[in-house]
Amino acid sequence: MKIVYLKEVDSTNDFAKKLIDNGDEAIIIAERQSKGKGRLGRIWISEEGGLYFTIILKGDPEFINFLSAVSVVETLRQYNINSGIKFPNDICVDEKKLCGVLIEIYKGYVILGIGINVNNDIKIERAVSLKSLGYDINKFELLFKFLKIFFENMKKDKEKILETYKKYSITINRPVKILLPNKIIYGKVVDIDYSGIMLDIGNKIINIPAGDVIHLR
Ligand code: BTN
Structure with a gap:
């Protein structure tokens, strides 16, 4: 799959739609987004230093939703960072949000957009970045570790991913x-x-x- 790298874009999810219109599939990464989108119509502040990317996929959106959250948690574990999943797919460290996932369906494709606060400065109390937690991590290395884990996990069955999702859930029993x-x-x-x-x-x-x-x- 080809990788498109952009210095700045409105939203990597919206850029993905243009690629789909042209019959392309890709992973899109941007250094900054001028109109980063969050769930429920919110904005996703996308300043320099964060990791903002979208993967164009075919498949079951519910499965991809849980699979993406599980894969982020497993990627962070490779750096000995403990995180948990707040329903549906916020990745949190000590109850504070580190990563968000926005899934959109477009022309039969699943547009999986992920934003991870890596080296960006955080201005809100209920969020964290890896930098604000004291880690110095190369975001491209993190991305490639994630992609490896994500595509491996994609081969697993739905039940196995659900079981792992529940293991990392911080919402169950609350x-x-x-x-x-x-x-x-x-x-x-x-x-x-x-x-x-x-x-x-x-x-x-x-x-x-x-x-x-x-x-x-
Ligand atoms: C959320 O938690 O509300 C979801 C945030 C998703 C942000 C990512 S960053 C890459 C992709 N492009 C967007 O415009 N949004 C997603």
């Missing part, structure tokens, strides 16, 4: 508040699978496919 477009739900997360969170709301267990999860304790 009391949470989930913000949905029109309501807020409180409960305890009793399980997670490809259909989403299984939430115990006191009198029953309900399934929440997606949303903004806030850990309460």
